[in-house]
Amino acid sequence: MLDKFDILETLNMIREECLDVRTITLGISLYDCQSDDPRRLADNIYDKVMSRAHNLVKVGNDIEKMYGIPIINKRVSVTPAALLCGRMDRDGAVGIARALDRAAHELGINFIGGYSALVQKGASDGSRVLIESIPEALACTELVCSSVNVASTKAGINMDAVAEMGRVIRRTAELTADRGSIGCAKLVVFANAPEDNPFMAGAFHGLGEPETVINVGVSGPGVVASAIRRAGDCSLAEIAEIIKKTAFKITRVGQLVAREASNRLGVPFGIVDLSLAPTPAIGDSVAYILESMGLEQCGACGTTAALALLNDAVKKGGVMASSQVGGLSGAFIPVSEDAGMIAAARSGALRLEKLEAMTAVCSVGLDMIAIPGDTSAEVISGIIADEIAIGVVNTKTTAVRVIPAIGCKVGDTVNFGGLLGEAPVMPVNTLSPAKFIARGGRIPAPIHSLKN
């Protein structure tokens, strides 16, 4: 029989503490869409996405209704488009983005990811064309997300790609300057990119994935923060236990939704991503969790340790709750999407350097950070190189999603709306790394990559 207190606890999590399933992401392979005619390629892609995902939004809404749990986003990820660009020119590549965007609009989904290239060791012709086309593709589409993997622990860091991505990010910001440089909010640079990540902007359908697959990303920072607050004065070991138990419950919901979506769509279940993904809503913030542990404000000394505890406990709790775990799995710290982070950045408590340290112990990287519009491409490449190095050396995923807000200076705020939130423009160290970046080449893989 159902226990009344269990029912009340679940209801409270959903009503008061912003528990939700962040996303159901349907991965679709586009290998069979290949063509050397740009028009035909775009049509093939559109047809494939439409035929595989036509039920996604309806099924998501039905599941939401059945279990009373909000499913915030329904998304699609596709095979990295660079693999289809081998015989395309830039217009052909942009045509792919337009086809994806058209399908996404017609399906009613929130985002479509996979305008991506994997260039950790070097760029193929297709990858080169795709990367070149990213600024235009993101400027002329609304729902397409792009990612570029520039490094891995196995391959090292492709510094030519890092240099190029600095320029691409700047160009993307300039082309979308009239919309708060929003193009950059849909572009992420990765090290060790996971192939089954359901979260945007970094989702793509990896090379070893099945024809179609369902991946689910959970959320629920509000639930964790409330549980810690209720615990009162207790040791950090006890806090870790509380987080584990809460993460277990949150992830179980993700698993339930993933199974149900997989059954209803007739698509194999891939993974549940055990992530604490914040939203700009008050109470749905990872920063508040850190503050509820006893920090005056996120960014204070001790923040990295608190985040390390949180990240580890989330994984330990979540891993038993799901049969398959993958993606990024950990705490997210996107500045613009987290009310607590926004406040900390605005008050100066949280700086880029501290965020960089935090990324060494959590699941993503420098995420959704607005920087001054006059930041040079070389400095952006320097930021990327630093962040990517942390990922490569620590055998983990790291990523950079910075937004050079054209026309804005430190202290201004850029508003992206919706889940993307608003970002206070943060100061950046402007000393030039230009000579270092211009050297190009590849930073060799670290010694511990040689595990065989």
Added chain:
Amino acid sequence: MRRTVRQRGTWFPPEKPGPPPGKARPMKAVVSVIGKDTVGIIAKVSAECARCGVNILDISQTVLQDYFTMIMITDIDGITVPFPDFVDAMARIGNANNLKILTMHEDIFNTMHKI
């Protein structure tokens, strides 16, 4: 007009969609009602249950400082409407009476609290 050859780059949904989902595994549902106390809340909610062929198994109800809280466990094996419609019908009663009524399949509670 029926199209025999599909034009590339245009897409139409399949002509015969599969059976509508929602009644695949009917079991129990939990109806929770929260709001300011008024006369006849239980009557309205249970009347709607009866209309939809939903059998009430257990009701636990309290009034705390004028606030009405009820958790109702129902058997939806004999439900005569699609489950999502029942959820909507309940939510409508809630809106009409200034109450918050959530109807949820029991599986969410079972998976969250039982290993």
